[in-house]
Amino acid sequence: MNPFSIYVFGGGGNPASFEQIREVLAQRASEIPLLGVKVISPSPWIYPRWTIDPTPSAEKIRELDVASWEEVLAWLQDHADDDIDPRSRPWRLVVARGVSAVPGASGECTVVITQHSHALADGMAWSEVALGLFGHGPTAIGPDATVDRVRKLDFVRELAGIPVDIARSCRPLIRLAKTGAGRIHNSANAITHPQAAFDRWIRVVPLSKDVFKVPGETVTTSAVWRAAVGIDRYRRKFDLDVSELSFEIPLSIRRGGETNVSNALVLREVDAALEEDDNTKLALIGAAMSEARLFARGSEAQLAAQVADLLPARLVQRDVPPKAAPVSVSSYVRRGPLELLGTPCVWSGGGVGRDNASLSVRAIGYGDTVAMSVSGNSHAIEHPDVLVDLMMGA
Structure with missing residues (x-):
């Protein structure tokens, strides 16, 4: 997956030149350890390592020649699925100045878009990176260690340890199978059935956080509920065959020290409860989300990370499946305040490219x-603006 993040800066006086912006951001990026590494992957049979990336940060920052928010979204739709290869270009940043008609902002704004390989950081880790790029000083977040090269001895040691690691992974694999961690119900319907082609659309709508305030529930739960209500109304409006649907909810398993890059995730399934009324939907989704969070904080979730650590790389490396994935919903909160050359950040959003999901929602x-942020395949969701409006109106 290639997550992208959007930062809208406005309310300042004369906007800075692109050269000024690039100089400042390149300097800040050079002070963040995570933005100075790339992957070295000499063999499919051993796990990749981090190595120092000699490419100057300034070469990963470029200007985007657009004049309106509509053009920004058009660029995202065309480039969200670009290959951000962690072995050669783990991240990139584009700057659009003088952007008009940005929702949730007044006047012309500067919009900064970052894209990075998910191998580099998950959403929470990238939120820390944002503090280093647009906050008040560098962040120490980065990999535990880097190497200059992978020696032959490393190959020998890891290959020799494969049988032992497989044996050690058997017990946690059995326990994972019993708990259902990562198992998503693959219901075939008008939204999730395999598509012959993929044509991405993206919509990003900033809303007041008060809209997401549901008594006793989190922003993520509110986002899942809004997605469920929107899909329910959408399928009824267009008489689609979507009798059952489950959401894929990725939850971070935090581990390691403060500067460690986590990227350990467990997937949980949450039923959209399409046949229920809106209030019942909220209750059922809220209960399922509470269970999911308890699971992610428990010892069984650690098994998922443990299994990934034990299994040989070749056994867990897979290409993106050609068929459409379930609907995915996730969220996280950026700490602030953020600024760009004295101009404050008005709002921030983001999404995920290259996930091949029929529909992805991120709050x-x-x-x-x-x-x-809502994105999806136009062959599965033919009326994206209608769906987004229905979600926003929940």
Whole structure:
């Protein structure tokens, strides 16, 4: 997956030149350890390592020649699925100045878009990176260690240890199978059935965080409920065959020290409860999300990370499946405040490219705003604006 993040800066005086912006951001990026590494992957049979990336940060920052928010979204739709290869270009950043008609902002804004390989950081880790790029000083977040090269001895040691690691992974694999960690119900319907082609659309709508305030529930739960209500109304409006649907909810398993890059995830399934009324949907989704969070914090979730650590790399490396994935919903909160050459960040959002999902929803909170990003396949969701409006109106 290639997550992208959007940062809208506005309310300042004369906008800075692109050269000024690039100089500042390149300097800040050079002070963040995580933005100075790339992957070295000499063999499919051993896990990749981090190595120092000699490419100057300035070469990963370029200007985007657009004039309106509509053009920004068009660029994202065309480039969200670009290959961000962690072995050669783990991240990139584009700057669009003088952007008009940005929702949730007034006047012309500077919009910064970052894209990075998910191998580099998950959403929570990238939120820390954002503090280093647009906050008040560098962040120490980065890999535990880097290597200059992988020696032959490394190959020998890891190959020799494969039988032992497989044997050690058997017990946690059996326990994972019993708990259902990572198992998503693959219901075939008008939204999730395999598509012959993929044509991505993206919509990003900033909303007041008050809209997501549901008594006793989190922003993520509110986002899942909004997605369920929107899909329910959408399928009824267009008489689609979607009798059952489950959401794929990725939850971070935090481990390691403060500067460690986590990227350990467990997937949990949450039923969209399409046949229920809106209030019952909320109750059922809220209960399922509570169970999911308890699971992610428990010892069984650690098994998922343990199994990934034990199994040989070749056994867990897979290409993106050609068929459409279930609907995915996730969220996280950015800490702030963020700024760019003295101009404050108005709101921040983001999404995921290259995930091949029929529909992906991400709610990102910053300040008093929650930006709800919705993306999907136009062959599965033929009326994206209608769906997004129905979600927003939940």
